[in-house]
Amino acid sequence: MRGWIVTGATLIGVLCGCYTDNSGSSSFTPGEVIATSGVPSVSASPPPQQNAVIGATIRATTEVTTIDASGNPSFAPGTAAYTVANLQPIAQTNSYTEVTGxxxxxxxxxxxxxxxxxxxxxxxxxxxxxxxxLTPDLNAVSNGLPATDLPQGQKVSGPIAVDVPPGKSITEIVLTDGYGGRQLGRWTVA
Structure with missing residues (x-):
């Protein structure tokens, strides 16, 4: 018998996907850049690109997996605009985040x-x-990017933070379809 271990009411898995309309044509391209500044936009996009510079917006699609009470999975694609900006060193704001760099x-x-x-x-x-x-430290910043399921039309913002080891520098920020998953987009630091 196949079983699922579910923590909380729903198991969320994020998988790279591609949504097609009824005609079978793709309505987007994962990692597509849709804006180069400002607030994420849902308007027409330039040619598909998976890479962008920091400050740009990348459009990516993932698949949310939910498990119902009977243990049956269902899959639903979701597309979002992701903007990453303002990479900067910050001061430590709490005593329980160990910073070595x-x-x-x-x-x-x-x-x-x-x-x-x-x-x-x-x-x-x-x-x-x-x-x-470097994986973000969930306790390193106040009002950080929340972990949430975000419905169509909604927006969420917040900082993420990492401890960069001495002698190292950040060259890019990578978006994956889950912790250690497939890469959906990449922002390079100019």
Whole structure:
């Protein structure tokens, strides 16, 4: 017998996906850049790109997996505009975050375009020049990016922060379809 371990009411899995309309044509491209500044936009987009510079907005689609009370999974695609901006060193604001290098934060804004999108700080990694992915510390900043399911038309913002080891620098911020999952977008630090 196949079983599911569910923590809370719903198990959320985020998978890379592509939504097609009834004609079978793709209505977006994962990692598509849709704006280069300002608030995420749902207007027409330039040619698809998975890479952008920090401050730009990338449109990406994920699939939210939910498990009903009977243990049956259902899958629903969701598309959102993700903006990453303002990478900067910050001062430590609490005594329970152990910082061994320099604490850096970056502001993240997510606006759902269609469906429902699962937002979580661990969907992001700040990558150093040697390729090391640094996972955000959930306690390092006040009013950080929340972990939530975001319905169509809603927007959420907040900083995420990482402890950058001495002698290392951040070269890019990566968006994945879950902790350690497939890459959906990448912002390079100019």
């Amino acid at each position: 320099t604490l850096y934060s970056v502001d993240v804004t997510v606006q759902t375009i269609s469906g429902v999108v699962t937002v979580h700080p661990w969907s992001f990694a700040l990558r150093t020049s040697d390729g090391t992915n």
